[in-house]
Amino acid sequence: MGATIEDVAKAAGVSIATVSRYLNGRTEAVSATTGARIQTAVDRLGYVPNLAARSLKTGRSRLIGVLLANIAHPYWSTVLSGVEEACQRANYSVIVSSASDRADIEHRYLQMFLEQRVDGILFNPAHAEPDLVAAWSALSVPVVTLDRTLPGLPFGLVAMDNARGIGLAVEHLVALGHRRIGFVSWHPRSLSNRQERLKGYLDALAGADIGFDPALIRFAEDGWSDGVDCTVELLVEPDPPTAIISATSMLNLQVLAAIKRCGLRVPEDISVVGYDDSPWDELLDPPLTTVATPARQLGVAAAERLLTALDAGEGTVTGEVRLLPQLVIRESTRQAPP
Amino acid sequence: MGATIEDVAKAAGVSIATVSRYLNGRTEAVSATTGARIQTAVDRLGYVPNLAARSLKTGRSRLIGVLLANIAHPYWSTVLSGVEEACQRANYSVIVSSASDRADIEHRYLQMFLEQRVDGILFNPAHAEPDLVAAWSALSVPVVTLDRTLPGLPFGLVAMDNARGIGLAVEHLVALGHRRIGFVSWHPRSLSNRQERLKGYLDALAGADIGFDPALIRFAEDGWSDGVDCTVELLVEPDPPTAIISATSMLNLQVLAAIKRCGLRVPEDISVVGYDDSPWDELLDPPLTTVATPARQLGVAAAERLLTALDAGEGTVTGEVRLLPQLVIRESTRQAPP
DNA sequence: GATGACAGTGTAAACGTTTTCGTTTAGACT
């Protein structure tokens, strides 16, 4: 308990330099016999290397800071599990924080990351406060932003192809003959991933020669309830949609609940395409047609992007990686009524 | 960038000891004027303290290791967010790992925590391998286990009152006149939280003078599909239950899906009580009566338990804290058929 | 005016590593 490298050296009858070399498997090899002596000493003493000391000396901590909007949210926790998996594989530890989409909190936590001397940072920025963007841009470690970005941030980005994802949903519904397609998204609208999804909706409509009707779009407050009201609003329009696309997993069930509340049936009266394909989407009633987003892979890809940059000794990451969503057709979509 | 305490000292024209004292707000106060000089130097140089060096010197890292069975699971990610909240409030960072219920992986990650010299550990142990239990018992930092424990572990425990939670469900159904109450739980059965839930079921039945019928119990494999099959099995029994209790959130939707697959309606034909009260449970069709477990509070309570022990300088945490679940009655339960 | 007390500050050792550079040793070659 609390044995240092010096204790090990003493016990093995060698110098601490040799112990260090042995433990790190360095090229200036130690002989097999001393190696064995050191190993037994390590085992006997229960020696555990002190990463703080190593970090201080080498300047690298084997720590990755991960800052997410909301780690309690199923989507983000799945992303996180991918990050964690990739980091563990590369022998990095991840220190995690949840910023609730508040830029000031984000800033504070990033500061904590710097104090811990993390080797790299993964995060998804919230609102664009110019001075914070400036401060972040000066961050001294490699950063990869997840899922969304902010104008002016000189970081790498790993995200879904949001526009394409919604495009898939629209095209599917159009192929089924729908022309009045509702779109329920959520606030704040300004975040890049949401803008992209809206653009995907608009572009796909345009591509199908369908005129855009602003009455078919709603934006709900973040959370588990406002989406119901927004969807109900949509349904009581004079010329209601025959299909609705939910722009994020949090809204899937809210859209379904609203439809039920209005006395309509899915898919007989109205079709629904969900988003993200949570593991329980196929258990819903009816099993939900959704745009499946590879959340876990997003985490893995982002972490690997960061880690390879670290291995290569690059002080910064740039460029953009987009992951392709896929449409999973189940039973919540059906031919449009004539 | 990369300024050390020495740079700050030089810039402010004082010694590094004074800078350190100022930064740590120690009792041997520094005068207001030097304090101001130091602060401007800090700001100008963009000095960021090096926690690795501090940790090395003080022996405390302000790091908490959190090891969970599965951080992608909504329940655990909610617990994690509570932990993170409490730790941030106390200025600790949390380093997190996901062990997939495999004891060998758990062991490896605990080792990594020790190397990082975490000040404390929160984790939920998986299977009881005697040699690992022995190794864990010798851990040199305070540990609190979350949600479940293992015989022989000398750690503090913060968990739900699992038996009482299921008891609430049974009592509610009994009050509605149900006497054949199915119970769907999940593997591995040996984990303490699952044993307690089973015990809660049996005790509550006994308390209501209802004989126990083993045909009414099923254990599903962990995951998002086997629960459906298990529930179907239950429903095709010669004398099927008039109500079913799902023992964990992961099974809620699987039970509902199975019932639907058998052509039965909830609650007309059969009542259902879910578990955990995920935020979307009230959006289901029908809105689910569930045993609400305060997952976030569990995380907060466990972290605070650990942190107060750390503050008090106690090297170990013992004792047990149980959080009380609450029954939330919605529309999936109804009077039993005569 | 000498004496203490005390607030404020500086010096230097220590924390546990990694790593540069230098030393020893053993064997291979003339």
Added chain:
DNA sequence: AGTCTAAACGAAAACGTTTACACTGTCATC
């Protein structure tokens, strides 16, 4: 026997802090 090379190892400095201890001045007290 002498020289050279390479493998194996050791001594010591450095990483950026905290903190015990010593020191300086200022002011109140006798």
